[in-house]
Amino acid sequence: MFAVYAESFSPDDPLNGLVVGERPEPEVPDASTGSGRGAWTTVQVKAAALNHHDLWSLRGVGLREEALPMILGCDASGIDEDGNEVLIHAVISDPSWRGDETEDPRRSLLSERYQGTFADKVAVPRANLVPKPASLSFEEASCLPTSWLTAYRMLYVQGGLRPGQSVLVQGAGGGVATALITLARAGGLQVFATSRDEAKRARALEIGAHAAYETGARLPERVDAVMETVGAATWTHSLRSLRPGGTVVISGATSGPNPDNTELNRIFFLQLRVIGSTMGTSRELGQLVSFLDATGTRPLIDRTLPMAEAREGFAAMNDGDVFGKIVFTR
Numbered sequence: 001m002f003a004v005y006a007e008s009f010s011p012d013d014p015l016n017g018l019v020v021g022e023r024p025e026p027e028v029p030d031a032s033t034g035s036g037r038g039a040w041t042t043v044q045v046k047a048a049a050l051n052h053h054d055l056w057s058l059r060g061v062g063l064r065e066e067a068l069p070m071i072l073g074c075d076a077s078g079i080d081e082d083g084n085e086v087l088i089h090a091v092i093s094d095p096s097w098r099g100d101e102t103e104d105p106r107r108s109l110l111s112e113r114y115q116g117t118f119a120d121k122v123a124v125p126r127a128n129l130v131p132k133p134a135s136l137s138f139e140e141a142s143c144l145p146t147s148w149l150t151a152y153r154m155l156y157v158q159g160g161l162r163p164g165q166s167v168l169v170q171g172a173g174g175g176v177a178t179a180l181i182t183l184a185r186a187g188g189l190q191v192f193a194t195s196r197d198e199a200k201r202a203r204a205l206e207i208g209a210h211a212a213y214e215t216g217a218r219l220p221e222r223v224d225a226v227m228e229t230v231g232a233a234t235w236t237h238s239l240r241s242l243r244p245g246g247t248v249v250i251s252g253a254t255s256g257p258n259p260d261n262t263e264l265n266r267i268f269f270l271q272l273r274v275i276g277s278t279m280g281t282s283r284e285l286g287q288l289v290s291f292l293d294a295t296g297t298r299p300l301i302d303r304t305l306p307m308a309e310a311r312e313g314f315a316a317m318n319d320g321d322v323f324g325k326i327v328f329t330r
């Protein structure tokens with residue numbers, strides 16, 4: 001079948017190991033004959049969104065050499081074996097695991113242990129299927145399982161934010177960041193954003209930020225929470241932007257994991273809370289879908305490309321030339 005996959009790793013030039021070609025159809029794990037939580041099925045992919053995770057995989061981060069060749073892609077929407085329109089929850093937990101899937105130490109994301117979504121078909125546990133409402137297109141639905149779910153959990157689960165509170169989103173142009181801005185505004189928050197790029201700051205205002213500033217600029221007021229995915233480049237600013245007792249929620253470190261100043265004194269003296277966040281549960285993905293269905297809020301799509309032109313999308317993300325999600329269609 002048609003597939004976009006990683007053939008090798010290249011830390012400095014991730015597109016080196018990217019192949020747009022053919023791979024065998026996915027093997028459906030043994031439990032497929034069962035009907036319980038462990039049962040697997042296949043989905044015919046209609047749309048799949050690109051994430052920074054796919055670039056990390058090509059760099060050899062989070063993916064083992066023995067797992068190559070590996071079909072990339074965590075996110076997808078498509079049609080299941082019974083003809084239903086579905087989204088796929090990308091967190092694959094152990095069949096014996098009960099409770100929050102993101103806390104399962106043996107969990108993986110699609111394209112880490114099991115083949116990913118940039119293909120004609122993908123095999124997934126039945127428990128990972130979430131119904132797609134008719135109000136969302138396949139392209140919009142494909143944006144939700146990774147960056148949008150991550151943003152939803154950061155704001156409303158780990159961040160515990162309530163309407164009327166204020167939030168700063170760092171690195172406005174990113175896939176997670178645009179989701180954070182849109183979901184925060186739709187949820188009744190006061191939204192500030194930063195970006196290195198003037199045009200991206202203007203776009204941040206269009207999608208819901210109340211104000212947008214240059215990276216590192218002083219805010220007019222301290223905020224209840226900061227949403228961090230940029231890491232070292234913005235960490236100090238994030239902590240300095242919080243009110244006493246405020247919360248920074250971190251789900252990524254694109255610019256590096258070791259900030260020059262960790263601000264430990266500020267953390268204890270101002271009683272700041274530093275909270276990690278990773279993906280979200282299948283239940284939260286269902287809640288996010290309902291949120292969009294009810295509010296009319298939609299993912300911002302930077303561009304839609306036929307999956308055969310995936311290389312162009314990877315290059316744009318690698319160059320930072322993105323505002324919103326890049327979606328591949330089949």
Ligand SMILES: NC(=O)c1ccc[n+]([C@@H]2O[C@H](COP(=O)([O-])OP(=O)(O)OC[C@H]3O[C@@H](n4cnc5c(N)ncnc54)[C@H](OP(=O)(O)O)[C@@H]3O)[C@@H](O)[C@H]2O)c1
Nearest residue numbers: 052171172173174175176195196233251252254255278279
């Ligand atoms: N834990 C999880 O479950 C989870 C889920 C999804 C993503 N992530 C992680 O979150 C991060 C963002 O993912 P994404 O898909 O949103 O990536 P992305 O679309 O590539 O966005 C990254 C954004 O970070 C900003 N940035 C990058 N380098 C910077 C620097 N040196 N200084 C200041 N800003 C910088 C840029 O914003 P501007 O150009 O606007 O300044 C850029 O748009 C990645 O590291 C990813 O692995 C984690």
